[in-house]
Amino acid sequence: MTARVGVITFPGSLDDGDAARAIRLSGAEPVALWHGSHDLEGVDALVLPGGFSYGDYLRAGAIAALAPIMAEVKDAAAKGMPVLGICNGFQMLVEAHLLPGGLIRNAHQQFIRRDQRLRVENATTAWTSDYEAGQEIVIPLKNADGGYIASESELDRLEGEGLVALRYLGVNPNGSLRDIAGITNERGNVVGLMPHPEHAVEPGFGPDTSVAMRSGVDGLAFFTSAIAAVAASVA
């Protein structure tokens, strides 16, 4: 069985094409979904892609979080479907209360684009199980509103329950509290992160590595992890 992974396009989404490509390269079938629909078309997993939905008006991800299809996304997430929010998709997940905390303007007030070193803190989620706990990876980061914040008690809870999925290493690029780059829900099926795994999936188009320029494919395991999670849930 080939897993079918939906990618939802919102007005202002930019990385939906790249997310679909990453899904295809990792061995699943990408399914294009539309924000204005109420139909998930029977997909096995979902990606909310990066971009600037609704021009980041109101708050980044806030208006997209109210889109018609988000009702179905919430239902599917509650039933355990793997859901990944990348960058603007992460902002949508916090605005939709599928993940805790919030994302605010980068502390240095500027848009930032860099190949970012991360540590996989939780390798048991639906989107990180093909990594080793503590594994260091490099994938691109590009955002203006990437500062992760939550109350001190919420941050302590996230740390205590192992819900910090990914942490920035070396440089904290946006002022995120406790260097948090990505988090998961308790069940491990909903994951959001600011960096972009879908831009590091094919040799020649990823970050530079010590082996060769643009050869980094550290993002691929996000998608293969979800495919494995789907296969395990069907078996």
Add this chain to the structure above:
Amino acid sequence: MPTIVVDVMPKAELLDPQGKAVSGALDRLGVEEFTGVRIGKRFELTVDGEVTDEVLATARRIADEILSNAVIEDVVGIEVVE
């Protein structure tokens, strides 16, 4: 036509990068009277007819649920302006 004005500010304990940028610009211009700048949002909700308790309750609800995000912002005022 009555208007309901909703004011939203970033939480006091949070860094406000926009306000900090403006504050820095004022410093460079030599404006020294102000020790800080914080930037929030003002929403104007126009109402066709009377602002009943029900209309006001709806305004309060959307102020909390949509116009602001309680994790990062506070609704600091809801006021009816004729």
